[in-house]
Each structure stands twice: as structure tokens, then as C-alpha cells.
Amino acid sequence: VSDLREILAAELEKIEIDADISGRPKHAYSIWQKMNRDEKDFAEIYDLNAIRVLVNSVKDCYGVLGVVHSLWKPMPGRFKDYIAMPKSNGYQSLHTTVISHSGDPIEIQIRTHEMHRFAEYGIAAHWTYKEGAALPGGSNARGTKFDERFSWLRLLMEWQKEVLDAEQFVDAVKVDIFEDEVFVFTPKGDVLNLPAGSTPVDFAYRIHTEVGHRCIGAKVNGRMVPLDYALNNGEIVEVLTTRSPHGPSRDWLNFVKSASARDRIRKWFKAQRRDENVAKGRDMLDKELRRMHRLGLTQLPEGRLEELAHQYKYGTADDFLAAVGYGELSPHAVIMKLALVPGDDGDELKSIPLIPQVEPTARVLVRGERGVFTTIASCCQPVPGDAIIGYTTRGKGVTVHRSDCVNAVNAVEKHRIVPVDWDGQATHLYPVAIKIEAWDRTGLLRDIATVVAESKVNMSAVKVDVYDDKSAVVSTTVDIDSLSQLSRLMEKLEQVRDVHTVAREVG
Structure with missing residues (x-):
């Protein structure tokens, strides 16, 4: 690394670029973490050695990049321009991997001193660093830049206030922080970054809330695509809108990837059609309750629904049901909380813990x-x-x-x-019978068994009945350790192609 630093420093001095160059080998623990996180072999880790170059301006960043690529051969597919296309959290830098004179790959990061402070110390530290910096909302370019950097932080605070389900909040934030990104273009050539797997609906809401609400179709690279199409890097996206009042579809919540789009869709349903939301919430809770506990919402003891509403800090049962209807509360989370409340229905699921109970065994x-x-x-x-x-x-x-x-x-x-x-890693297992209704096709049982196996659940019994109308019923017994595991498994099974109903087997 020191040899490469000296070579690069000498070349930059020739073209009068003032740069701070530092280098380090990657720590063994960081290598191990990356291999596990990205499921890569050691030979696929290309940043075992890295050099960081800090310069004074963006122009110098690209000047250094040109020098680096003239000195060493770049590896195809290993260049990322986060200056032209910053990450959603504001991170900016040039990343390139080259083959050094010794034949080893080395990663080189190039950024300005300001970008480095932002990357190392975060947005709050960067806020206090600049003397005389314009306040957010100012009319000059710097104020606008601060507004852009803090917009994601403001959105995060809004989610925290509005999303009452902690698991749902973590899932929403996790997508925007940890997921990979995809970069796409507007028809005017502007670049937008979205979470990997984003759809034209995510793109529409990134442009503007009203564009999302009025979206009726989309074109990618000039051809029509479905609204659940997964966008790829470099594609040009055009959103087709209607002038008449339209509003989002509730189905969009099933495929949008960005937390901001999901939040805006829920807000629209929250403000519109209260009666419809109450009815929808009642249906969703009834379905989840029948699936998990084999009883309907009307069979709950009198006053139980009001108790749940008060636990979630809603004034009335209708307010509570409306929140479920427009997506603020997950019916899964509500039924999980209900499972902790003792009841008189005699359901054997009451004896299954919400989370796995680790206990010593004879092993x-x-x-x-x-x-x-x-x-x-x-x-x-x-x-x-x-x-x-x-x-x-x-x-x-x-x-x-x-x-x-x-x-x-x-x-x-x-x-x-x-x-x-x-052996304290063993947990008590409970056999639960599940009925899966689907349309018969080749590979249906294989796909179901794959989902069960990937969920680390044992399938102890299975029976398949196929009928003349090409429908199939798969009755299976699975050994689960908790209600949360059972609910997650049933949700995954519902996503298997051609499966339309998953419920606990009756009697």
C-alpha cells in the first residue's frame, strides 16, 4: 500500500493536485463480516487493501480518478460514482478498484474533505462544522443543500411519530438505510436513487406526492411496463398520470419498496374513505384471526376489541379498525398481541409462547x-x-x-x-396442522416444502388432495417453536405462486 501511495502522490504532484493520501489493509474481522454479510468467498473480496484520497474540489476528484486509471488497469464493474449520484443518506465519493503493479486488486476512494467529514462523522457533526453556513431553508445554494441533506432525517422523525408498530417502523427504516440502491433517470435526465427493487410507483412518489397519487401507468425506456416492474440501473422512467382525481390503489402497498412511498399511500387512505377503512380493517383482522386462532372477530369476548384499541392508544374501536384498514397497524402484530391475552376459547395456541422459549434439555x-x-x-x-x-x-x-x-x-x-x-440452544417444539389451498400445478409441493425448509421449520406430515377443478389442498403438520414463527411461515406460504389461502387446520 505504501508503494502505491508514493507512486500516486508523485503523479498528482506533477499535475499540481493537492491531495491527502492514506492507505490501510482491511482488518481480518471486517473481511469475515463482509464474507458472511454478502455471502462471498475470500477470492471475491477486492478491498483487502484500500487507499483514500482527499482533495479540495469535485473537479480534483475526477482529475485524480483519471490519474489512477492511467496508472493501473481498472476492474470492470467495480467503479461507482456516488458524487454524481449520492446515496439516499447523502454519502458522496468515487469508488474504483484497480489491479496494481503487483497483480493484487486494491480499492481507491476519492472524495473532498467536506465529503469525508460527512462520511466519517455524520450529518449532525457536519451541521456544526461549517462556519457561516446558511440555515436550512435559506435561499442560497448552501441552504438548499442542507435542506436536501436533512429531508431524509425529517421524514424519519415523521415515521417515528406516525408508525405505532415498532416492528413495522424498523422494517421501513431498514429498507432505506441498509438496502442496495438503484439509480434511474427522469425524462429530463435527472438522476434519482431508490432502494433496490423499487417500482415505477416508488419513482412517482419520489418525484412528488401528487404525481404518485395520480399515477395510472409508466414507461421504461419508451415501452409500457406494469406498475410493479422492478427498475434497473440506468433506465429512463416516465410516469403517466391522470388529470382527474384518482388516488392510489391499496394493492400498491404490496409491492412498493421505499418507505416514503408506503408512508404517503397510507396517509392518503388515512385521510380518505374512513368508512371503507373501518370495513377493510375489520375484514383484515377477521381473516388473520381465523387463520391463526380459528375464530372470527365477532366471537371475541365482549369488550375485547375496545381493550385492544386502548392498548394501541386509539379512542374508539372504529379508529383502531381504520388504522388497520389504511395500513398503519399490521393485523399480524395485533393478533400476536391478542395471543398474549388469556381467553376462554380453549385454543391450544394459547399454550404456545409468542417467542421461542430456550430451555435446557437432556442433551x-x-x-x-x-x-x-x-x-x-x-x-x-x-x-x-x-x-x-x-x-x-x-x-x-x-x-x-x-x-x-x-x-x-x-x-x-x-x-x-x-x-x-x-444444551441450552434447544427449544420446545409444538406440532401445528396447516391447510394450504391452491391451484394445482407442477412443482407446487416442492415450492411449499422449500419455503418450510428455508424457514428452518420441520414438516412432520403432509397430505395432498387434488380435485377435478384443478384445485389442490395440502394438509401438513409443522413443528414450530413460537407464534411469531408460525405467523411468519404462514405469510411466506401465502406468497407461493398459485396459493390463495393458508390457515390452521380445523379439528
Whole structure:
């Protein structure tokens, strides 16, 4: 790295670019993290060594880039221009990976000192740094720039105030912070960055709220596409709108990716059609309740709905149902909370915990490893939860004693004593019968089994009935450890192609 720094510094001095150049090898732990996060092999990590170049102006950034690419051959597909197309959080820099004279890949980051302060210390520190900087909302260019940088922060505060479901809030913010981005163009050539997988509806709402509300179609690179089309880098997107009052479709909430678009759609439904929202919320809760607990909303004990409304800080049951209807509350989260309230319906799901309950089992870990042959000592007969030690015995593997057992404490050959512990990673499993109704097709059962396996759930029994009208009913028993796991599994199963109903098996 030091050799490359010296070579680059000498070349920049020739063209009179003042630059601070620093370099470092990537830490072993960072490499391990990246390999796990991105599911890459070691050979696919190209930033094991990195150089950062800080200059005074944007013009110098591109000047340095030209010098770098003239000195070393750039790797195809490894150049990113975050100056022309900043990330949604305001981050700006040029990233390129080149092959050095030694044949090793090295990543080079080029940015101005101002961009570096923003990247290292965040938006709040950058706010206090600039002396004489214009206040947000000012008429000059700097004030406008601050407004752009703080717009995402203001939106985040709005979400926090309006989204009462913590899980829903985290999911919304997570998309905008951690997901990859896609860069697309307006017909006028402006660049917009959106979360990866965004659709023309996300694009429309990024332009303006009213453009989103009046969106009726979209063109990508001059051809018509469906509104749930996933946008790709470099595409030119044109939104088709109507002049008459239109409003979003409730189905858009199923495929928009950006939290801002989702928030604006929910706000529209919140302000419009209250009676429709109440009815929709009632239907959604009834469906989720029947799916999870096999009873309808009308079968809840009197006053239970009002209790739920007050728990969520709504004045009336209708306000609560309207919030579910326009998407502010998730019916899944509501039914999960309802599962914690004792009832008289006799539903066996009441005995299943909301989250997995980890408890010791009769399985023993020897030096932290599973699979070692062990036997329980007959002298003290330890049970899960007792403090234990192991003693290596010929022909019996490791004999497990209580730590206060006199036979173990007074053992002559101390070198035979090994550390053991109860396997605390095991959870209690509960068999639950599920009925899946779908249209029959080749590969249906395979797709269902794949979803179950990817959810790390065991399918202990399965039966398939196919009828003359090409409909199919898959009855299966799955071993789940919590209500939350069951609900997540059923939601994923509903997303399998041609599946239209997933519910718990009756009786």
C-alpha cells in the first residue's frame, strides 16, 4: 500500500493536485463480516487493501480518478460514482478498484474533505462544522443543500411519530438505510436513487406526492411496463398520470419498496374513505384471526376489541379498525398481541409462547460440542438445569455428574475431568396442522416444502388432495417453536405462486 501511495502522490504532484493520501489493509474481522454479510468467498473480496484520497474540489476528484486509471488497469464493474449520484443518506465519493503493479486488486476512494467529514462523522457533526453556513431553508445554494441533506432525517422523525408498530417502523427504516440502491433517470435526465427493487410507483412518489397519487401507468425506456416492474440501473422512467382525481390503489402497498412511498399511500387512505377503512380493517383482522386462532372477530369476548384499541392508544374501536384498514397497524402484530391475552376459547395456541422459549434439555455439550457420547451418572442423577461436570470413563464416553457429586469431586485422575454443559440452544417444539389451498400445478409441493425448509421449520406430515377443478389442498403438520414463527411461515406460504389461502387446520 505504501508503494502505491508514493507512486500516486508523485503523479498528482506533477499535475499540481493537492491531495491527502492514506492507505490501510482491511482488518481480518471486517473481511469475515463482509464474507458472511454478502455471502462471498475470500477470492471475491477486492478491498483487502484500500487507499483514500482527499482533495479540495469535485473537479480534483475526477482529475485524480483519471490519474489512477492511467496508472493501473481498472476492474470492470467495480467503479461507482456516488458524487454524481449520492446515496439516499447523502454519502458522496468515487469508488474504483484497480489491479496494481503487483497483480493484487486494491480499492481507491476519492472524495473532498467536506465529503469525508460527512462520511466519517455524520450529518449532525457536519451541521456544526461549517462556519457561516446558511440555515436550512435559506435561499442560497448552501441552504438548499442542507435542506436536501436533512429531508431524509425529517421524514424519519415523521415515521417515528406516525408508525405505532415498532416492528413495522424498523422494517421501513431498514429498507432505506441498509438496502442496495438503484439509480434511474427522469425524462429530463435527472438522476434519482431508490432502494433496490423499487417500482415505477416508488419513482412517482419520489418525484412528488401528487404525481404518485395520480399515477395510472409508466414507461421504461419508451415501452409500457406494469406498475410493479422492478427498475434497473440506468433506465429512463416516465410516469403517466391522470388529470382527474384518482388516488392510489391499496394493492400498491404490496409491492412498493421505499418507505416514503408506503408512508404517503397510507396517509392518503388515512385521510380518505374512513368508512371503507373501518370495513377493510375489520375484514383484515377477521381473516388473520381465523387463520391463526380459528375464530372470527365477532366471537371475541365482549369488550375485547375496545381493550385492544386502548392498548394501541386509539379512542374508539372504529379508529383502531381504520388504522388497520389504511395500513398503519399490521393485523399480524395485533393478533400476536391478542395471543398474549388469556381467553376462554380453549385454543391450544394459547399454550404456545409468542417467542421461542430456550430451555435446557437432556442433551449435553462436551467442550461446547454436540455429538459426543455421554451417559448420566447413576450416583447423582443430574437433571437439566443442574451445574454439571464431565468425567471421561472407559467404554462409556463422558459420564455427567453434578458438580457437587462426591465421586466427581474426589476423583483421583483429575485430568479425566472435562467441562460440560446442558444444551441450552434447544427449544420446545409444538406440532401445528396447516391447510394450504391452491391451484394445482407442477412443482407446487416442492415450492411449499422449500419455503418450510428455508424457514428452518420441520414438516412432520403432509397430505395432498387434488380435485377435478384443478384445485389442490395440502394438509401438513409443522413443528414450530413460537407464534411469531408460525405467523411468519404462514405469510411466506401465502406468497407461493398459485396459493390463495393458508390457515390452521380445523379439528
